Amino acid sequence: MNKRVKKTAKRAAKPPVKHGAKPSAGSVGRMGRALASTAAFAAGVARETEGMIRDLASNVASPALDVAAPRATDLLVHQHRTLEKLFERLESSKKGLDATLRELADELSAHIAIEEKLFYPAVRKLKPDLILEGLEEHAMGRFALQRLLGTKASDESLQARLKALKELMTNHHHEEERELFTVVRRAMPNKQLEKLGAAMKRLFDAEMQRGHEAVLATFDDQLNRPVRASSAQRSRPKTSKKPSQRSAAA
Ligand SMILES: [Fe+2]
Ligand SMILES: [Fe+2]
Numbered sequence: 257m258n259k260r261v262k263k264t265a266k267r268a269a270k271p272p273v274k275h276g277a278k279p280s281a282g283s284v285g286r287m288g289r290a291l292a293s294t295a296a297f298a299a300g301v302a303r304e305t306e307g308m309i310r311d312l313a314s315n316v317a318s319p320a321l322d323v324a325a326p327r328a329t330d331l332l333v334h335q336h337r338t339l340e341k342l343f344e345r346l347e348s349s350k351k352g353l354d355a356t357l358r359e360l361a362d363e364l365s366a367h368i369a370i371e372e373k374l375f376y377p378a379v380r381k382l383k384p385d386l387i388l389e390g391l392e393e394h395a396m397g398r399f400a401l402q403r404l405l406g407t408k409a410s411d412e413s414l415q416a417r418l419k420a421l422k423e424l425m426t427n428h429h430h431e432e433e434r435e436l437f438t439v440v441r442r443a444m445p446n447k448q449l450e451k452l453g454a455a456m457k458r459l460f461d462a463e464m465q466r467g468h469e470a471v472l473a474t475f476d477d478q479l480n481r482p483v484r485a486s487s488a489q490r491s492r493p494k495t496s497k498k499p500s501q502r503s504a505a506a
Pocket of ligand 2 (some may be wrong): 332336367371429431
């Protein structure tokens, strides 16, 4: 008889537990501990699921915005969805792009401004690498936006530039929501998020009033200064000799 068959036979030989029989103190303790750990596990799963559902609801759908006291992350997600709708309107527009493009430029510039001036500094320590990446993507977004704004309606590159800006910003929005906002919501209490959101909303309204030309002018993107030139200058070897002395030595 192999081991498994022996074990099964032993178990079957044990007398069945009678109803009403008093369980031993040891088995009550074991059962209690098992029940307690099952309950703790279930509570943990419930908490985790609730958090996931909350994140999903805030990220996927445009959340119903509390206009008086929006949480910072909800305000930004709401603006992402508005921008994406504007991109879709522009892509399907048969008429001129002018009015909608200006609206998109105002919204996008004001959105980037409140992230860089208020939101990113407030959450930087939570995900410093993502903040640096976000700043680079904003700079690329501003460049693509300026390029699009300077394109004539008759230019064959107009749709390509619009598509490039849309893809750039949509990917950026989804990355922010998936990787940054989820962490921020877990780390910052609601009261703090609401206080930050209210300040961001005030600045957003002010930036929308100023318009994209004024807002974009406040960023120091140094678009006219090629990166290659400055790094070439830095990498030039130091020498105490004057150019005339160097040629004489050679
Ligand atoms: Fe952003
Ligand atoms: Fe954003």
